Amino acid sequence: MRAVHFGAGNIGRGFIGPMLSDSGYNVCFVGRNKSKIAQLQKRGQYPVTLANKNRDSFIVDNVTAINLNDTEDVTRAIAEAEIVTTAVGISALKDIAETIAQGIERRLENSRNLNPLHIIACENGIGSSQKLKKSVYRHMKQSFKELADRNVAFPNAMVDRIVPMQKNTDSLEILVEPFSEWVIPRSGMIGNYNEIKGVHYVDSLAPYLERKLYTVNTGHCSAAYFGYLEGYTSIQEAMSDPEIRARVHGVLKETGALLVHLYGFKPIEHDRYIEKMMERFTNPNFNDKITRVARSPLRKLSPNDRLVKPAMLAHELGFETSHLVSAIASALYFDHEKDPEALQLQADIRNHGLSEVIAAQLKIPTEHPLHGRIILESNKLRARYPHRTRMKTISVKVPYF
Ligand SMILES: NC(=O)c1ccc[n+]([C@@H]2O[C@H](COP(=O)([O-])OP(=O)(O)OC[C@H]3O[C@@H](n4cnc5c(N)ncnc54)[C@H](O)[C@@H]3O)[C@@H](O)[C@H]2O)c1
Numbered sequence: 271m272r273a274v275h276f277g278a279g280n281i282g283r284g285f286i287g288p289m290l291s292d293s294g295y296n297v298c299f300v301g302r303n304k305s306k307i308a309q310l311q312k313r314g315q316y317p318v319t320l321a322n323k324n325r326d327s328f329i330v331d332n333v334t335a336i337n338l339n340d341t342e343d344v345t346r347a348i349a350e351a352e353i354v355t356t357a358v359g360i361s362a363l364k365d366i367a368e369t370i371a372q373g374i375e376r377r378l379e380n381s382r383n384l385n386p387l388h389i390i391a392c393e394n395g396i397g398s399s400q401k402l403k404k405s406v407y408r409h410m411k412q413s414f415k416e417l418a419d420r421n422v423a424f425p426n427a428m429v430d431r432i433v434p435m436q437k438n439t440d441s442l443e444i445l446v447e448p449f450s451e452w453v454i455p456r457s458g459m460i461g462n463y464n465e466i467k468g469v470h471y472v473d474s475l476a477p478y479l480e481r482k483l484y485t486v487n488t489g490h491c492s493a494a495y496f497g498y499l500e501g502y503t504s505i506q507e508a509m510s511d512p513e514i515r516a517r518v519h520g521v522l523k524e525t526g527a528l529l530v531h532l533y534g535f536k537p538i539e540h541d542r543y544i545e546k547m548m549e550r551f552t553n554p555n556f557n558d559k560i561t562r563v564a565r566s567p568l569r570k571l572s573p574n575d576r577l578v579k580p581a582m583l584a585h586e587l588g589f590e591t592s593h594l595v596s597a598i599a600s601a602l603y604f605d606h607e608k609d610p611e612a613l614q615l616q617a618d619i620r621n622h623g624l625s626e627v628i629a630a631q632l633k634i635p636t637e638h639p640l641h642g643r644i645i646l647e648s649n650k651l652r653a654r655y656p657h658r659t660r661m662k663t664i665s666v667k668v669p670y671f
């Protein structure tokens with residue numbers, strides 16, 4: 271069985287690769303880092319180490335690799351695969367869409383391979399595989415689209431495993447947390463598919479995906495943005511600060527009330543889930559950089575992502591949102607110089623003002639109560655961290671609610 275995986279980065283090598291290989295797939299990594307691809311081609315395997323006390327490790331084998339720009343080889347691999355997965359970042363899906371479209375066309379040309387193909391975007395966000403499908407279809411001829419509708423499926427998915435930035439002597443080695451979860455809805459699958467060992471196939475993805483996004487990712491980035499303002503460099507450092515820990519817990523109590531309301535999770539079980547996730551953030555066996563977890567603030571602050579979406583939903587339902595508001599206001603100060611989105615965000619705030627950014631990018635209109643509350647919280651943060659914040663204090667009339 272053949273799998274093609276786009277992105278030989280952290281989650282690709284640290285989670286998707288091992289899962290597929292363990293299920294008997296030959297995993298072909300498609301990547302743009304030439305030296306990593308050459309290493310994978312040469313060795314055909316790589317080591318994974320678990321960030322537990324014993325540092326248990328195992329080898330992922332039955333691996334091959336192709337450079338992303340060797341289009342001929344990549345499309346051939348897709349034409350022969352049972353499954354295609356991606357972990358390149360949701361914003362990069364459009365960049366690999368044309369190659370995937372060519373691979374599908376090559377596969378379907380002259381009805382060469384009509385076996386079901388599943389294409390799964392293993393990215394953080396809602397509806398990632400369907401977003402990829404839209405981009406892929408933009409590059410396909412109508413006749414192929416009709417055939418693809420019957421033979422190619424793009425099930426959305428939830429993937430969860432913390433894989434920090436790596437600095438290992440062996441450039442292929444990857445250190446991962448022991449916990450992992452991969453959830454796929456059965457309704458998104460077609461034909462007689464082989465189940466991937468360890469994947470949880472469910473009737474409905476939304477409760478799993480939103481529970482993860484609004485707990486793991488909301489909590490994680492809150493710790494990062496709070497910690498960044500405080501001057502910490504790792505999530506572990508930030509989480510060992512009792513005040514930040516309490517604020518992150520406060521955020522998760524707010525998203526928790528929302529999730530319990532939306533999906534009927536038992537409050538006591540959801541509290542246990544929160545505790546478990548807080549424990550994962552504090553894993554002392556690795557060092558997860560704040561700049562990784564806080565990365566791409568424009569994406570994280572977009573209306574359908576981990577901060578604004580739960581805050582807006584919770585507000586509409588009359589639930590508490592003060593910790594979420596604080597996380598959003600903190601995110602708006604993230605100005606890491608090596609993060610293009612952070613630089614863009616800060617430039618937008620400088621050029622158009624905070625209120626305009628909240629309205630145009632977070633899509634929270636000026637008249638919405640959360641809009642004014644974010645600005646007030648931003649002013650408080652500026653007073654508290656004058657050396658970490660560069661925006662001007664903004665006066666605002668908070669709408670009555
Ligand atoms: N690391 C984690 O803890 C984790 C956990 C769950 C989900 N995710 C998700 O997985 C995805 C990848 O994250 P990661 O942590 O592995 O990042 P990463 O930077 O380690 O890996 C991303 C890979 O994609 C490649 N890539 C980036 N832009 C590309 C482009 N335009 N065209 C082709 N290739 C491109 C990079 O070269 C890199 O190899 C993200 O969507 C992330 O949200 C990450």
Ligand SMILES: O=P(O)(O)OC[C@@H](O)[C@@H](O)[C@H](O)[C@H](O)CO
Nearest residue numbers: 394429430431432433487490563
């Ligand atoms: O990958 P991002 O940028 O969406 O979010 C950063 C981290 O919160 C994320 O990678 C987590 O480590 C991961 O989602 C855990 O499953």
